[in-house]
Amino acid sequence: MERAMYFESNRSSRDGMIAVGSVVMNRVRSDDFPNSVCGVVGQKNQFAPGVMTKKMDSRSLPMIREAARSVLRGERHPLIGNATFFHTAGYSFPYDNMHYVLVTGGNAFYEKRNSHLVTRPVPPLPIEGITGR
Structure with missing residues (x-):
């Protein structure tokens, strides 16, 4: 979880990290993806290249570790809903x-839906500070 948050979010945004973690957990819950955090994060072509192998800068780790633990204990970004994708x-x-559904931490988060069910085809304005601790 820490590696996904580190390589996929703006590390200065707790909201962004929690949103990335929420997507990972939504994928774990889905039948369309592997059923473990490591399986989801390590799935080919789904996350940043080298997400499982690149070195992480230790200066960012305390904040990332706190956010990852919080997601693993059940916290979710309140606006993420069932989103399983972001860019x-x-x-x-x-x-x-x-x-x-959300733009935060430098990413736009979305659900894939049948086109006639899409009610927000354009990313909303970025929002930060919802998950602050």
Whole structure:
């Protein structure tokens, strides 16, 4: 969990880390993904290249460790819902099945839905400070 948060979120944003962790846990819960945190994070082409092997800078670890433990104990970002995907905020894609729920920590989080069920096809404005401790 720490590695996903470290390599996929803006490490200065607790909201971003909690949102990434929430997506990981949503995937663990889903039948469409592996059923363990390591299985989800290590799944090919789903997270940052080297997420399982690159060195992490120890200066960021206390904050990341706290956020990871909190997610593993049940905390979820309150706006993440059932989102199982995210991409770097500011990127856009031509797909019509992306229902955006949150932008935080430099990422846009979304659920994949049938196109007629997408009610938010554009990422909302970024929001920070919801999960602050």
